[in-house]
Amino acid sequence: MxxxxxxxxxxxxxxxxxxxxxxxxxxxxxxxxxxxxxxxxxxxxxxxxxxxxxxxxxxxxxxxxxxxxxxxxxxxxxxxxxxxxxxxxxxxxxxxxxxxxxxxxxxxxxxxxxxxxxxxxxxxxxxxxxxxxxxxxxxxxxxxxxxxxxxxxxxxxxxxxxxxxxxxxxxxxxxxxxxxxxxxxxPDPHQGAEVGIDVGVTVPLALSNEDHQDHGRPPRLPDGTADRDKWLTPKEKAKLLRLEREAAHRKTFRKRGEKTSRRLRHTYDQIKQLRAKATRRALDWQHQTTTRLARTYGVIVVEQLNITNMVKSARGTVEEPGKNVKAKAGLNRSISQEAWGRTVTMLAYKLARHGGELVKVPAPNTSRRCSACGTITPGSREDQATFVCKNPGCGFEANADWNAARNILHLYRIGHVIVEVPALGSRGRRAGNTVKPAAAM
Structure with missing residues (x-):
């Protein structure tokens, strides 16, 4: 060689x-x-x-x-x-x-x-x-x-x-x-197909060819609140709840400035072990899923998301308090649990190892645009899970995540690819992103 x-x-x-x-x-x-x-x-x-x-x-x-x-x-x-x-x-x-x-x-x-x-x-x-x-x-x-x-x-x-x-x-x-x-x-260039991926909470990875990747863990409880322990079994969830109650009870006996008792530290260690078990299961699913996608597809297209801004609190200030703070906090917790950034990082190096390519496209309006007629009509996303095009000449209806994944792939095919600008701003930060046709890359 x-x-x-x-x-x-x-x-x-x-x-x-x-x-x-x-x-x-x-x-x-x-x-x-x-x-x-x-x-x-x-x-x-x-x-x-x-x-x-x-x-x-x-x-x-x-x-x-x-x-x-x-x-x-x-x-x-x-x-x-x-x-x-x-x-x-x-x-x-x-x-x-x-x-x-x-x-x-x-x-x-x-x-x-x-x-x-x-x-x-x-x-x-x-x-x-x-x-x-x-x-x-x-x-x-x-x-x-x-x-x-x-x-x-x-x-x-x-x-x-x-x-x-x-x-x-x-x-x-x-x-x-x-x-x-x-x-x-x-590696030789991957001969697999092109596919767009939309990351979400209800469907973790929605693919443009409807080969959606789901870990089978519901993101929300029956009462509508976010399930932060979805990677644990019901028996493990009950044990975690019991340990958290024990820790809260034992913490009331500790005076300010005193060291944590050995019994309370042991309870904290048991809680950490259950949390670590849930984290390992989520990481294992991400590794297996991204490896399977990297072996199957030659080009994977994703959105350029600013996750830090997406998970900002809606609490607001004392003068201007926020609205739906509890619901937004639950959504932020669900987004953080899915670890979208880590998924994209895994796809990047695994695709390079298999001869594939990871491409990023602009994120605005990918979930609001109809993938059939290409128009953005108000009211098409009244339901969070379903997209119904309100354009009188279209009427396209599909899963909202699948519609967004099709739009993501379409942006790549028409040349709207994000290119990182190496130049830095006056304070050392990136000056921004630009969009170039795929043929110019």
């Missing part, structure tokens, strides 16, 4: 670690030291004049802090350097308008993580079919679940290797996320 047909790809793989109580304590200590180092670095950055906020000065400050504070010595030196690089990158993202300014990390709200920037320090070995061994600096050799073939041993070379990893803790315990670099063959 020639070099022209090869492409270098970088992806991640997450595996669960099997740590002993002593190893968990050591890893927790490293994570707390990394968070403390971040907070010290942030305090130093705010106190220093702007002309002295350099990487060299920050590196010297970190080295001095590790000498003076014994608690920070449990963190490996390379992991401390990774904290500095991550912090500096956070400021670069802020300056370029991609994120907000970095802030202090709270003990209980921040994600516990430790970076291992050098892949050669891992020394990964496969023990047998289900388990592998990895070296964690200042912790030792630990086991992890082997669920994916990794480029280790004789399979590793300069182009196919593990470049680093990150230790991350969630409610299920510690996991290791490997950063993998692989040289793979460039």
């Amino acid at each position: 020639s070099q022209d047909t090869l492409v270098k790809r970088q992806f991640g793989h997450r595996a669960r670690l099997a740590l002993s109580p002593a190893e968990v304590s050591k890893t927790d200590g490293q994570a707390h030291a990394a968070r403390t180092l971040w907070n010290c670095l942030h305090a130093w950055w705010q106190m220093m004049p702007k002309d002295k906020r350099t990487l060299a000065a920050a590196d010297a400050a970190i080295r001095q802090a590790r000498k003076e504070i014994d608690f920070l010595a449990v963190l490996p030196a390379q992991a401390a350097q990774a904290v500095l690089k991550t912090y500096h990158q956070a400021w670069k993202n802020c300056w370029e308008g991609r994120a907000d300014a970095p802030n202090f990390k709270a003990r209980f709200r921040a994600v516990m993580s430790v970076d291992i920037p050098q892949g050669r320090d891992l020394n990964i070995v496969r023990v047998h079919r289900r388990w592998g061994m990895v070296n964690i600096p200042k912790v030792g050799r630990v086991r992890f679940r082997w669920t994916k073939d990794l480029p280790v041993g004789k399979r590793a070379d300069a182009e196919n290797r593990i470049t680093g990893a990150r230790l991350v803790k969630d409610v299920l315990g510690w996991h290791i996320a490997f950063r993998v670099q692989a040289l793979q063959g460039r």
Whole structure:
């Protein structure tokens, strides 16, 4: 295979670690030291004049802090350097308008993580079919679940290797996320059909060819309110309700300023486990669905949605209070649960892996326009689930999501494709989007 047909790809793989109580304590200590180092670095950055906020000065400050504070010595030196690089990158993202300014990390709200920037320090070995061994600096050799073939041993070379990893803790315990670099063959252009997709709440993914993807979980309860625990079984929902009531009851006995009791922390952990189970089920459905779509279709067209603006609260102000605040809050919760942005991200990299293409088109009026006659007639969307064209010469009637998906595909076919403008505005934010014909791309 020639070099022209090869492409270098970088992806991640997450595996669960099997740590002993002593190893968990050591890893927790490293994570707390990394968070403390971040907070010290942030305090130093705010106190220093702007002309002295350099990487060299920050590196010297970190080295001095590790000498003076014994608690920070449990963190490996390379992991401390990774904290500095991550912090500096956070400021670069802020300056370029991609994120907000970095802030202090709270003990209980921040994600516990430790970076291992050098892949050669891992020394990964496969023990047998289900388990592998990895070296964690200042912790030792630990086991992890082997669920994916990794480029280790004789399979590793300069182009196919593990470049680093990150230790991350969630409610299920510690996991290791490997950063993998692989040289793979460039996929042939996908010969599948074109399809438009409209994301929604009632129908998660409505396709223009009526091959709708539904996870079978109703978004609302019989009383009309949003079901935020739709990925749990009725038995699990009852258990979650009981635990939340217990936590609320036990919280009334805690005085202001007192530490959370062990019993209350245990109840919180049980609630987190149920929430994590629901999140894993939703993520698993998204992965399976997007993989199936990427293998089936060559071009997938979606809307360019500003989800952040869509889920803004309707509460308003004291002078001008909002209307239908409770209903809007339920809709916002349902939109957040469907994770439309994550679905589009999955489709983007999976289509690229299979030789397909993801295209975005403008979102305005895709749900109000009739896909049969192309007109926008007031009153066509009186029913949220059904589209009935009020044009006297048309009368087209169909599912509202399917009608929108057909409009999305039609916009792509007539050339209304969104092209991201690389130029940045005066404050570092994107200047905007433009529309170009598909043939000009």
